[in-house]
Every structure is written in C-alpha cells, then in structure tokens.
Amino acid sequence: MSKVLMDGNSAIGEAAIRAGCRCYFGYPITPQNELTEYMALHLSRKKGCSFVQAESEIAAINMVYGASLVGARAMTSSSSPGISLKQEGISYLAACELPAVIVNMQRGGPGLGSIAAAQSDYFQATRGGGHGDYRTIVLGPSSVQELADLTMRAFELADKYKIPVIILGDGVLGQMMEPVEFKKEAPAELPIRDNSLRGARGRPSKIVKTFTSNPSELEEINWSLFRRYSLIKKQETTCETYMVDDARLVVIAFGIAARIAKGAIRTARAEGLKIGLLRPVTLWPFPEEQVKELAKTTGQFLVFEMNMGQMIEDVQLALAGQGEVAFYGRPGGVIPAPSEVARVISRLYYQKGLK
Amino acid sequence: MKLIYSRPKSLKKAVFHYCPGCGHSVAHRLICEVIDEMGLQERILGIPPPGCSVFAYNYFDVDMAESAHGRGAAVATGIKRAYPEIVVFTYQGDGDLAGIGTAETIHAANRGENITTIFINNAVYGMTGGQMAPTTLRGMKTTTTPYGRDHILEGHPIKMSEILALLEGVAYIERVAVNSPSNIRKTKKAIAKAFQMQLEKRGFSMVEILSPCPTNWKMSSVQAWKWVDEEMARVFPLGVYKDVTEKKDAD
Numbered sequence: 001m002s003k004v005l006m007d008g009n010s011a012i013g014e015a016a017i018r019a020g021c022r023c024y025f026g027y028p029i030t031p032q033n034e035l036t037e038y039m040a041l042h043l044s045r046k047k048g049c050s051f052v053q054a055e056s057e058i059a060a061i062n063m064v065y066g067a068s069l070v071g072a073r074a075m076t077s078s079s080s081p082g083i084s085l086k087q088e089g090i091s092y093l094a095a096c097e098l099p100a101v102i103v104n105m106q107r108g109g110p111g112l113g114s115i116a117a118a119q120s121d122y123f124q125a126t127r128g129g130g131h132g133d134y135r136t137i138v139l140g141p142s143s144v145q146e147l148a149d150l151t152m153r154a155f156e157l158a159d160k161y162k163i164p165v166i167i168l169g170d171g172v173l174g175q176m177m178e179p180v181e182f183k184k185e186a187p188a189e190l191p192i193r194d195n196s197l198r199g200a201r202g203r204p205s206k207i208v209k210t211f212t213s214n215p216s217e218l219e220e221i222n223w224s225l226f227r228r229y230s231l232i233k234k235q236e237t238t239c240e241t242y243m244v245d246d247a248r249l250v251v252i253a254f255g256i257a258a259r260i261a262k263g264a265i266r267t268a269r270a271e272g273l274k275i276g277l278l279r280p281v282t283l284w285p286f287p288e289e290q291v292k293e294l295a296k297t298t299g300q301f302l303v304f305e306m307n308m309g310q311m312i313e314d315v316q317l318a319l320a321g322q323g324e325v326a327f328y329g330r331p332g333g334v335i336p337a338p339s340e341v342a343r344v345i346s347r348l349y350y351q352k353g354l355k
Numbered sequence: 356m357k358l359i360y361s362r363p364k365s366l367k368k369a370v371f372h373y374c375p376g377c378g379h380s381v382a383h384r385l386i387c388e389v390i391d392e393m394g395l396q397e398r399i400l401g402i403p404p405p406g407c408s409v410f411a412y413n414y415f416d417v418d419m420a421e422s423a424h425g426r427g428a429a430v431a432t433g434i435k436r437a438y439p440e441i442v443v444f445t446y447q448g449d450g451d452l453a454g455i456g457t458a459e460t461i462h463a464a465n466r467g468e469n470i471t472t473i474f475i476n477n478a479v480y481g482m483t484g485g486q487m488a489p490t491t492l493r494g495m496k497t498t499t500t501p502y503g504r505d506h507i508l509e510g511h512p513i514k515m516s517e518i519l520a521l522l523e524g525v526a527y528i529e530r531v532a533v534n535s536p537s538n539i540r541k542t543k544k545a546i547a548k549a550f551q552m553q554l555e556k557r558g559f560s561m562v563e564i565l566s567p568c569p570t571n572w573k574m575s576s577v578q579a580w581k582w583v584d585e586e587m588a589r590v591f592p593l594g595v596y597k598d599v600t601e602k603k604d605a606d
Contacts, residue, residue, distance in 0.1 A: 022437070023433070023436060023437050025433065050436035050437060052432065052436060052466075054429070054462075055458050055459070055461075055462035056458055056459075058426065058429070058458075058459075059426070059429040059432075059458065059459050059462065060429075062422070062423060062426035062429035062430050062433065062459070063429050063430070063432050063433035063436070064433060065422075065423075065426075065430055065433060066429065066430040066431060066432060066433020066434040066435075066436075066437065067433040067434065067436065067437035068433075069400075069420050069430070069433070069434055070400070070434050070437050070438035070441065071437075071438070072437035072438065074433070074437065088423055088426075089423065089426070092423050096420075096421075197400055197418045197420055198400075198418070198438060198440075198441060199397050199398040199399060199400065199417075199418055199441055200396065200397050200416070200417055200418050201397040201398065202397075205415070205416050205417050205418050205419070206418050206419075207412040207418070207419045207420065207421075208419070208420035208421065209409075209412060209419075209420070209421040210421060211405065211409050211421060
C-alpha cells in the first residue's frame, strides 16, 4: 500500500481496525476526537463491529472490559483528565489479565489544564495509574507512522501478555498530519482468545474475578503478575538511538519531545558538538540496560520532557549514580522549538567543558 | 415417583454464605431455576457486583465475571456488543445500581441495551455493615443515618424502577419481592420474562427485587420479611412498571 496523508488520531483508528480491533468505546475530549470520530465512521454500522459513544470515560473503559471478557480486541481513547477517570477500569483489566488498548493523547495538566500537547502523564502511565500493584505496557510513539505501527504492536502485546497496553501520545501527535503507510490488511477473523468467557459450552463454568478474602491467594496473584512483568521487561523493551556512537552528551527524550530534540541535535552537530539521542519507545518497560550501556561511553546526559521532570527519575534509577543528569522541561502545554532546545544543549555542552 | 423439587442444575452444590433470612439466596435460586428452564446454562454470562453478592460466582454454575462497583451495565454493554449471541445479566445491589452506578444504568437502559438486570433492593449497604443506601427509607436508622434518614439532610429513597420505566430503550421493568411464597413465584415469573425480552432483542429489562436484610435491619427473619410488605412495599410499590409486549397487545 502507498502512503496516505493522515492526522495521527485517524491513523491510530485505521491501524487499530487493521489490527483486528472490532470494538471501540469512547467519550469526546480534545485533542483526540478525530480518533473517536474515525471509529464511529468505520465501526458503528459494520457487521460484527461495535462503536458506542459512552456516557462517561468510566463507562467506556468498562465496556472495553466487557468486550475483552468475551475475547474481542477492544480499544478506548481519551486525553489526560479522561484517562484519570479510566484508571479504575485499567486496574480491573490488569487484575483480571484482560488485554485492551488505551490511547492517551496527553494535554496539559493538572486539572482540566489546557488542550495543548504535554507529557505530564508519564508517571501515571508508567506506574500503573490506578490502585493496586500492577503495570501496563506503555508505548511512546513520536510520529504518525509510529502511531500506526505501535497501535498494531499494542494489540499484539496486549493479547500475548494478557495485559492492558497504553499508547502515550500527545496533542501534537494526534493532530498533526504526516504521510503514513499501513503495512497490514485487516484480518478476516481473529481466532477466539483461549480465556474468553462465551458461555460454559462443552466445558465447566469459569469465573473472572479480582476479589478474594484470602490475602495469600491475592499475594500469589500479584507474584504471578510480576513474573509476567519481568518477562515483558526481558523481551519487549525497545528504544531508538541516534548519533550516540561518538556522543559526549546524550539527550534522552520520548514522544514528540524526542522529535524536537532531534532537530536540536542536528543544529548542534552542524556546530560541531557531539550530541546523540536515546529515545525510549517502550516507556514501561523502560530501557534501563540501554541507558546504562551508554553511560560506559558518555558521562553527560540531558533529559528533555514536556513536563516538570518525570522520566528523569527512570533515567536516574537506571544510571544509579553513574554519569551526570541535567534536565530541561516545559510543562503546561508549551511546545519548545528545536532552536530553544539547541541553546540548552550547547550551553550545557560548554558549561561541562565537553568541547 | 414424580420429582417435584430439586437443586437447579445451574446452582452449584455450595453452602450460601448469606445470613439467615437474606433474600439473596432465594433470588439466586430463582435465577438458576429460570436459567435451567430456559436452557441458558451454556450460553449465559452473569455479572455480579462488589457487595454481599460478590461471591455469587461461587453459587451460579454459569460463566461469571465480576464488575467494578456500579459498572455492571457498562460491562454488560461491552459484552453484548462484542458478542451478541451471549445472554447476559447483571446482578446488582441498591448502592451499586442506584448509587455509584446510576449513570451506567440509566444510559444502558436508555440505549436499549439488550441486557437483563436483577436489581436487589434491600435499602441498605449490606457488605460494608449497614450504611445508608440510596433506597434507604425515610426515618430508617442505618450506621450513617444514626438519627434516621431525614430527607431534608439525606434525601429521599430513590425509585429506580419508576425512573427507568420512563426511558424509551426499556422493554420491561417489574418490581417484585422475595418475602412470601406467592411473591417468590411472581419473582420467578418476572425473571423469566426479563430473559425472554433479551432473547427477543426487545431492549433493556430489569427486575427489581425487594429483598430482606435482617442482619442490617436488626430484625428477626420473620420481622424482616413482614417489614418488606408493611414498610418497604409502600414506598416501593410492587408491580409492572413497563412492558412493551403488553402495550402491543393493547394496541
């Protein structure tokens, strides 16, 4: 298939349908409405598919829970304040080991915040987000093409590990238009997931539950979740590196911030500064080993985020005291230009005597 | 010898954890009888809520999945939309359906979701120890209305059957009780009718069951069962609140 020009939100919708997503439940919130509208257009009248504009974010995520129970690939999407409401359902999905894909096109916060792009939900996304001891896989795309690719990967990962997967985008990614290529056609029909609840026909009845009055039983459930999480860490951690081989300073940034950082790095490179970039693609699991590996050749890091400093904690944990970590961030929905970040890079470069 | 009474096939051989005189066990049994008689055991999915009936899955020998508090109607919506061949019912208490889950309930009903809700109204939060429910009667003492529910401060008992019957997506609503042999028979009939509505794809169906909670009402079982008639049913009158099939006959 050739490339088409699409906004990020619609690209997620198309990719989801091509990944076999048949059920979408959502609630309007800017800046992700194009995705809800795309799904309404393509799923609401199609046989075997379902689209519901829910009465609330809470209802939408619980509809996803219901659809996932019976084995459907299901998705919901929202933006920051709406994602807070969905946390109850995400905790239940995690507890019941049910796959689901949840898109967060982040906007500025806290509170109702702004409708401009931000990265302030990193903590919420990578630490589970709801109550209880659990994790979700968190993917951080940085282009419309990657939104499409990671959406497809999200459904695969969700089914493979029976886990909710968060796509952590932002208002810019959702709204901007870029050429995108969809590498897969929609499957005719997906096999029925083995743990689906579709009635006790030809087998004993089954239950899906989270509540138990026995703490040791719950402890074992938590252990089994975390055994799976370590497997995910081993097998699915991904990141992109850019010009790191000879870099004396490495910028670490994710999502749209990494895109801005790349522009800044090109400017800095043109001035002869040896700068590289590490961009985590999976935000959870965080590419700890890759960051640690870089510390062997680079002593100076600059974490750049569109928030007050959240991923920096994962960088510091990974480095465990090795190397020096500086931070630059703009919260609230302010989007810094590459030239601004380039100035920060070059100032740090000279201050640290790296030239 | 003719067998006239036995354990329903879809009711597990387990001892109920419910208190003596509680209406849950009767309601469970009736649902299981209907499931058997309608041949639904292999194609039904039940959604119990948090609350005393969270353990309903220990008794129903059908597929069951627990819902978050109040979200039963949303979960059932997702199930039915994704897999319309399944018969789905939610089993919800008054705090669940008429308190924390009011929005989910009203909107699922209004969309005319093809789901069945069994609504257990015992005017109190049972599992948490007898706090005021949205359906607690005026003057009734609970642990959070120690002076009796005063409508000026604590509001009025909410009448969900009456409210939901106004919605166009609703096919069938009946309020029944499980406090006497004749009421129990009527309850079973209502449950069967509600499932029938779903099988005929007529829209949302709900059976509200006035159910005694002797423990939290601080009454003996006999007192509690009498109280349902004498006090509760006056505020929550029994009867059919909506039946789209009846309306058709009248036309």
